[in-house]
Amino acid sequence: MLHIKCPHCGMRSQNEFSYGGDATVKRPELGKEISDQDWDNFVYNRKSLRGKHWELWQHLSGCRQWIKVQRDTATHEIFKTLKANEEIS
Amino acid sequence: MTQSFRLESGGLINRDKKISFKFNGKNYFGYEGDTLASALIANGVHLIGRSFKYHRPRGFFGAGVDEPYAIVQLYRNGETEPNIKATEQELFEGLEAKSVNCWPSVNFDVGAINNFLKIFLPAGFYYKTFMWPKSFWYKIYEPFIRRAAGLGTASIKHDKERYEHKYEYCDLLITGSGPSGLASAYSAAKNGAKVILAEDKSRFGGTLLTSEVNIGNQSGKEWADSIISELKEMPNVTVKNRSQVFGYYDHNMLVMSERISDHLPKTKKFHPKQRLWYIRAKEVLISSGSIERPIVFGNNDTPGVMLSSAAKEYLKVYGVLVGKKPLVFTNNDSGYETAIEFKKNGIDPIILDTRKEPQSEIIEDAKNMNINIKNSYVVVAAQGYKKVKSADVAKISDNKEELGSIENIECDCICVSGFWTPTIHLASQSGNKTKFNEDIDAFVPGIPKQNEKTLGAANGIYTLEETLKDSFEKGNLLSKKITNNENKISFPNVVEKKSTVHDKFWCVPLPKGKNYKRFLDFQNDVAVSDIEIALKEGYRSIEHVKRYTTLGMATDQGKTSNLNGLQLVSKIENKVVPAVGHTTFRPPYSPVSIGAIVGREVGKHSKPTRKSPMHSWHEKNNAVFVDAGVWLRPRYYKRGEENLFEASKREARNVRTNVGVCDVTTLGKIDIKGPDAAELLNRVYTNAWLKLPVGKARYGVMLREDGIIMDDGTTTRISENHYHMTTTTAQAANVLSHLEYYLQLVWPELNVNVVSTTEQWAGAAIAGPKSREVLKKLFPNSDVSNESLPFMGYMEADLFGVKAKIFRISFSGELAYEINVESDNGYFMWEKIIEAGEEFGIQPYGTEALSILRIEMGHVAGSELDGRTIPYDNSLEGLLSKKKDFIGKRSLSRKAFAAEDRQRIVGVVPLDKKTSIPEGSHLVKDSNAPLPNPKLGYISASCWSVEYDNPFSLAILKDGKNMIGKKLFVMSPLKNKVIPVEIVSSHYVDPKGERVRS
């Protein structure tokens, strides 16, 4: 079970969180024209990376905040966690 | 029976307390502190089972967790448990055990015929033989294999025992209480670190219990006892025996099973049988020791052939002789220690040492005791079927390839030592990159991935002095880093016998003209010849060889077989062992009972049960409940001899003609506040929300980004910046997360707060043509007329002193209201409604009647919003705003979603107006078409229409828009039904929606 540092609550076990997918995907702006391909890329197409990956988790049974977690998908090492409003650098 | 193999004195058992037990129906005695194995051996029982594949007789091979043979079926306090190692099971009064793998009995075994047919049972036998013909599998092969090759029988009774889970955090977790575990725990504890020391066995001390050493003027055991009692007194230390750390998971999470009651005749009141610990440790010190390796020779599975260290343990811990004419076969000095123990107890052993001229202190001791030592000698084969009677031995050449002439030596046990294999399972599970250590021909931990270090014998360190030094130091260093505190400990003086190098010899060649079975894996009957076949057939990867031959795949996970298997593969392949590599070690290290894994989450405790504040009223009024997610909801209220069908029709009809009341507390409720609340709703729902007036409710549908409907419900504007959203019962949690996602990550500029208020409000839906009359009586001071409170209106009112919210919304399609009060007042509200409604014939109705009402109205619910449908499919395209963007809108213009013949909701009526239509059935054009019959759609929900008194269903049908009036067939192969039907509008009752506005 992973040990994830919630930027709001501190170190907590994985069973308090739920996984939310790739954190680098940006939702297209509302009301803007977008090609089928770009929309498909946003909705469906994801890279299944091996290695460092920024992903979203929600601290569901804690503060309910969505957070950004940089994790190695192969080793599960967690390098960094950010609040929802902090930019991935 | 007398304990004819028990010594007069000695051992750590309590001879004052006799314990009676039963094995295979016979009564025996042992002592307190015995294991089932030691007590059986003391009684001269050496035959305990039959082997897995060939059903060869099986005895005892080890004295602990590494035991491959002695697996029994245990009976305790009216329960039975399979897969129990006799070497681990502590004796208790009244214990009963039986052999497994024997049919009809251990002495006469039908499966032993396999032994004579072994030419037909080579590697991959199961794969090759039982694959063909296919039809034989279920009826002939499988039952035969199950019967002939089981490892016991699981109980089919409910397990009455209690199992617990516990979460714990510590600075250092130390796995094993041998010299390295004790030393590291002691120095870490002295530095103030929070330490958990786990010992698998009942006794602490590991090898210190059986070795002839001195630490600081105490014997090894005395030193261990003193350290343990000091540790037990320290508040920062948890010391646990009978506790196996069996799994090492991510981020230094380890799992340990503590066997609290397994050694007792019966679990004490309020005690669990076992407890599973989830331990998050800052640092892990693995002090799991090492396991002695067998040497491979002919018939090396005969009962009486066992590990030399086990023989020593039976002597020193249990005062039990494994034999009275022992032969010790060794390639290192460990065998000499066992021989010396025999000699001390008046037994004359013979040592066969594969080495030519070894010299060391221990060997010198053995010589001085006049022990018969034969150098450059090997055991070629054990003789005897149910017990070793003698051994064929021979001289072996210096290159270890040529055997001299065979001699036969009488003996009743062969104690084997092929040197030591570090127990690296936990390190390997943690992701440690193990490396091969040439000096000990075994893998040791290498580069760690997590915060772990391996100590002592588990790390390939075999001298006590070095082990203690290293362990004191590591315990000190790691704890100092955590506590910033150092209490130096003076290193005790260590006295131990020096040993010399071992001989890298592991397999005795076959003598000319003999093809004895030489076993590698004792539990799964994998012999040298099986591996040779697998390699001949082209298997190369050790992982493939393992699966093909089943080497190391038994419940002992190859604890004694792994390395010899690797040696063999590398020899045949002409590779070095590290190039072959070892197979992956996976948790659990040793079998764990399912009960411990499940813990308390059994039966009704497997999930929480949520009840509405009106639950007890429903119970008092004969409600029959149904699970709705984690909620319990009344399905119907039983009157007299009514069944579900009759009751639900009565309740639904009463709503259509009079008035009914339904508990709707379970609906999800989300409170939404903030200046941008309307904007959020406008983006989340498909329809327009910006102009909803205060005091009005609106129905809305929300989509996922892929265009699929996520949920529906009504949201009411309570005040300027305050909305009350309802969701379906099932999606309540997901919708909240969904809103939080967009507010926190996508549109953080929106100034809105959302919070779940599902538990805060109790809800009752009052529905039916007479519902307004009931309302008038409930709220005599409020104007609830159609003008003042129209359809989709909202008002706050006083319910006999209780604040209530009235929403004029309807799921049943009738004139209806939903009243919400604070949960604490729910019961009060409900009683008042029933009271006020009495003169109008009010009846409570359950979810089944609710279903009838919504189905015949064509209102969609979970069975239509099933994660596969878009608004069009549910006739909800009218709710799609063209003027604004919303979540998922762009997806709706995808080709498939915009197709002309897109699936759509329709009504289905059987032509005979009688036959009920099973939910989940398929709609087809021609019921006689050849299979696979093209499927046009499926029945999503069925009911008996109370309005028309005939069956009615909803279906999602391809090109549903153009199918109204067509005749199709409903087919249910499961229920063996073919029903001719007509397709009608899904709005079967009141298609214009006049009733809700009346």
Ligand SMILES: [Zn+2]
């Ligand atoms: Zn948090």
